[in-house]
Amino acid sequence: MPGQSESWNLPKSWNRKILQDWEIDRLLMNLEVTLQKRYRQSTRKDLLLGLLCGYSLKKISQDLHKENAAVRAGLSNIYRDIEVLTGEANKSVKSSNLVYVLEKHGYRRGSVVAAIQRRDIPHNLPAPTYTQFIGREADMKKLLERLSSVHGAHMITVHGIGGVGKTALVLAAAYLCLKASNENSSDAPNFDAIIFTSAKQQELIPTNSILWRQQGQRNLRDIFREIANALDDPTILQSPPNDQFDRVRQILSKRRTLLIVDNMETIEDRNEVIEFLYNLPICIKVIITSREQIALLPIRLRNLPPDDGLQLIRQQAEEKGISINDEDSKQLYDRTGGIPLAIVYSLGQLSGGYSLNSVLNRLTSATGDVARFCFEQSVQGIKGQPPHKLLMSLAIFPDSAILAAVAEVAGLTAAPDAVNNGLARLQQLSLVNLNPETKRFDMLSLTREYALAELAAYPDFEREARRRWVRWYLDFAHNYAGEDWEKWIHYNKLEPEEGNLRAVLHWCEDKEHYEAVRDLWLLLSHYANLYAYWDDRLDWLQWLIEQSERRGEWSCFVKIIVRKSWLLIRECSSVSLKEADKILRRTWILRDHADLCVQADLAESMARLQIRQKDYQDARHWLTIEEKLVIEANLEERQHIRYFIPVLYHQAEIHYLEGEYLLAKKLFQEVMKSAEKISWHRVINSAQNWLADIAIEQGDRDQAEKLLIQGLTVAETTHNKRRLARYRRSLARWEKKWGSAEKAYKLSIKAIDGFKLLGMTRDAQEMQIFLDSL
Template identity: 40%
Template sequence: MNEEQILALIEVANNLVLSHTDEPLNDVQRSILEQVLQGKRLREIQYTGYTEGTVQRIFCPKLWNLLSAATGQRIRINTVTATLQRCLNEPLDIVNSSYEPPTAQKKVRQNLPARSCSTFVGREEEITRLLELLSYEHPAHLISVDGIGGVGKTTLVLEAAYRCLQASERQESFLGMPTFDTIIFTSAKEYYLIHSGLLQSLAPKRTLQDIFRQIARQVDELDITGVSFEEQLDLIKEALSHQRTLLIVDNLETVENQQDVLAFLHELPPTVKAVITTREQIVFVPVRLTSMPESDALRLIQYEAQEKGVSLSEKDSQTLCKSTGGIPVAINYSIGQLANGYPIQEVLGKISDLRGDVARFCFENSVKPLTGKASHKLLMALALFPMPALQDALVQVAVPDVNLCAINADLARLRSLSLVRQENNRYSMLPLTREYALAELQAYPDFEWEVRERSIHWYLNFSAIYAGQDAQSWQGKFDGLEEEWQNLQVVIEWCMVQGRYAQMWQFWQNLEAYTHAMGRKESRLRYWGDRLMWTAWLIPASEQRGDWPVTAKVMSDRAVTLTSLGRLEHLAEADELYSKAWELRHHQTPVFRLCLARNIAVLRIQQQNFEAAQTWLNQTRELLEQTELGEKERSRQLVQLQYYQGEILFKSRQYEQAKITFHQTLELAQQIQWVRAIFCTQNWLAEIAIRQEKLDEAERLLKEGLRVAEANQDKIRTAFCQRSLSSLSIAKGQLLEAKEWSNKAIENFEKLGMSKEIDETQNWLRTLDADT
């Protein structure tokens, strides 16, 4: 076509548009039309000042709609030339015809497979997010739903698609639900996991050409038969530019030539919302799936059991929830197996079997290509960390000799496969992934041994900086230890199982102060349970080796914990331990002997044997005079000695003498700025003030003490302050307020696992109830 003919057809188009809209073609529209009449394909059309995507995805579709309305004919890039030529030759027939752009049809063309479940359970946040992204009010047109195999990606996408389909057929876009003219589903999934095992897909759509054919089957008047790939691409993009389309590409990781598919999806017009499901993390707008929360997983277990007629106890449901790790496909498979008559223990074994159907479906395709590589070692080593692992810890225990650049690439690969998750500088994995990785690790016993040995070395170095901290102070520096606590527990348990005495003793020295302090601040049950377990191992281990200094030290440490727990059985064991430790005192330092005598005095106070307590305090004083100490350390020892002297006097009801003693203690503590000792002493002074009816003074001391205890997150001091405030309220005759303080104290005692104090305060509360 020569230039004169092209200009003539452009003028025809301009006259038609002017007649229809009272406005001529603008410069952009004229340029697009000229390029099309010159024979250019869609992807070759350009206009200076605009990106190719804007021209091809926005301006071209608008021009075709404008010409369609003006000519009364359906105009597309491959029909515009012929239509304008007919308009030039037969103007009256064309102009007099009327054309209305097609309105949304109630019947939506779609090829969605059947839902895998009749009721969608859980995932409320994720389905809401996906529907939000599918709305045309959201700019995203490429959306990825990623996660490990079996986590429910396809189920989620199909649920969203069916909701959109229902809204589209009922024309309910006004309700906020995304609507589409066409919904196209294509899947490259090779296997399905059903209740009886793995089921092979008959015809997975694994190529870009397969996707093209699926699109052509669903879109009206789109025929791509017998034309080149480039022309197919242009025809598909042109056809999709005139209708709202939801295109789902399921299981991208098994698609051939993934980059070509991704390029195709990226080039689609803005009328298309493309959703891919993949085990690999793609840089689209993501909806990331992990295991279901426990509550949702239990709901799914109960629903599937009811649907399949399986009777499950609450205990069995909990066991199944834990074993499946909240992975939906594992839950569905397990309930199906139970419905087929398999006992629950056999089903649980199948879930964790490295060669079983669940493991093969969820992990085999992702993990098998990694075998023998550093990424495989990182995956197996990470399974030994129950809590998110620091990158340095993971690398040093798994592959210490691999360079950093290669490590970063390996970790990125594991993340992209959804096998591990990264948050800041820590790595973690889902429970079912951990089970699989642990089973993999067992297949490499030599590597497992190396990993565990390196774990001991790394955590000994890590915990060394916490050795020698003051457990009695609020100024202890334990930053970073809490995040590693469960990982440390695993390493220490391994040391005990393997009989690693030297390493266990080193861990105890590094962590003893932390466990004592955290039992006071957070939970006696959690942290002091560890203390009791570890000391129960260390005492006989040191005795067998004749390591008497360690035996005496650990016996004393254990007895301190038992004394604080305070029940009769605890005090009896502490008494026995202290007796043995005292017999071994000459194997230890003078400072140890001094502290041991004081701790025995504390035990006697707990046993209400004040005469014996006084004897031991007197001996402590003699030992203090004989021991060479620095000025500050001597002052700390004097503070503790005076403190317990005051407690003996108070509990012997010698309040005035106790007051004098506690004031001396307070002065000493203030001189060395021992903050916790200051407020512990003030609490006793407040108790004395209550008994001496100096209630304003008591209130001032207790309110200040409570404020500081809460600021330092010391739950024990907080609870005791609250209990003392209850006493103060009783003295004031404010019984309702006294109940409130008692209940607050009980709440903190319960968090700490302080059963003796709970019983005491509850008895007190029952007395208050009787009085009111």
């Protein structure tokens, strides 16, 4: 086929020579974009390479095995193309000056573009509203890469929530391109024209609230008019309306153009505009900004990370002459959620004389300027539809939530398609984010405040949504919380939900839904005590004690006392042990209100208290009572093992504390065997720790090390905070006796930190004494 390079015999030596001296890929790409001709896969490339090698017409013809006439015609066309590319005069480029012309325009490697080549390309960019563009380095890099002539992208979309900085990013990139184009620099993509159009209808001004714009390009005809004005080409508007598209296309195709269409979501004839943009020549790069996601090579903007957000606050404060300390800056960042527009607006309000508290209150008000500007338009379009219900439901969760929970709270579990489509719509509107790794949905703090105000406007829906929210988490806790024998492996599902679980507890407390707080806390207490650092455990227990006593619900009262005493005994201070003794003796009188299993737990707490007080004889007395209660309960085998294990465990503990290591070892081995029968892994791990301590006391270095390494691995895997602290304590003792003093020191520090976080005062104090002895 004529014109294809396969019919020519291009010497490889040409290619090697050219690649060393010239930026040939950029040159070929620019020729293709500017001339709308194929260069890289045609005879034109071969001829151009021959010229750049400095070869004569005869040499090129010989090497390519072609007639002189055919080569001469091809070379003449190339000269004309170079003139169009570089802007040189017509018929001025020849074989004698081709190298000089291309070198002058910066295509030879290491060459400097001639100063005379500075130009002022036509543009209509609005003046920047900032002195320095802050952050967005990765987004800016991606945008400039896609604007490059070597990138195949024709249309690029930048989307995100209102006020997140879409227009600012695009204008910052456009100004970089403008500077590079005027200076013929390769610092950024070069264009022959840069045109900005915007359909933005509102501006948020700190001094004038929301300002409605009277001008703007809200349809295709407006865009044509702006292009004509920017290029100073009246022929576009003089053409008949039906011919204007072709005229615009014809004019733009003669130059490499950057066309920006800002605020696509408010364009009136959106489909017509997108069709126009899609059909523009490849030499035109189009950037679309929108609050709605458009599947055209999207760049999604999120809130500024803390470092960039705080830098923007400092910049705005300095420009406006405001003094703001680090603490207030951090508070402002948190309240704005890192949304640049909200930050700039807030600093503008401060400079206008408003107090910080007043500004912060305005930010979280659903009727405030920021919330209305960022969300009102997007939310208005989904009211009365599933996305609206999903938005309001997700706002109830203070932390991220899984799809099943959001669907349940929204009352849409029977309509999975509506849920999936609704959440997809919310993501398109940038109102909701989906973490691709965790598969959890969340929203920015400003979005949540607005969505909560929406929720309050629909009290019937809110009442039912809250009821479903509480019910969902009760079911969730029932499935994954509770006692940890056979269930500890599921506790890892609770950690991502901690914030939401706490929110349920607090909301139910505020509404005096005692039963819900009671049931949820009884399910969560094991997890909160062993696997998490909930510093308000005693507060919740005290509230439940008071509420159950006020209601005369004595069976629950006894259960809660057992759990509170467990924490007080674990703290092991003189004050906490005294309080534990007081409440346990009082509750023992009320034991008949509880079933035999709870009574056995109560007796175990009495035994644990006496062990901490080193009254081992009385402790054995209470263990005997506990054993009798377990037998009297006549439990099925697995339950019987579950309630009998604590008797063996504390008997073994007493033997260890009395120095009877052989008896303690035997009983702890029995504890492990019994726990293995019912898969009570926490107790297995705990008994193994005791056996390691016994091995240390007996001088069995290897056995102690083996047990400690195995046990620590399990404790780390299951995130049992108490066991982690105790294993580190034992390992520190091992290192002091047989290993490294430095390792013993580090392990001691970690153990002390763990004990303090868990409120285990005596253990922390004893570990500190050990640390001081190193």
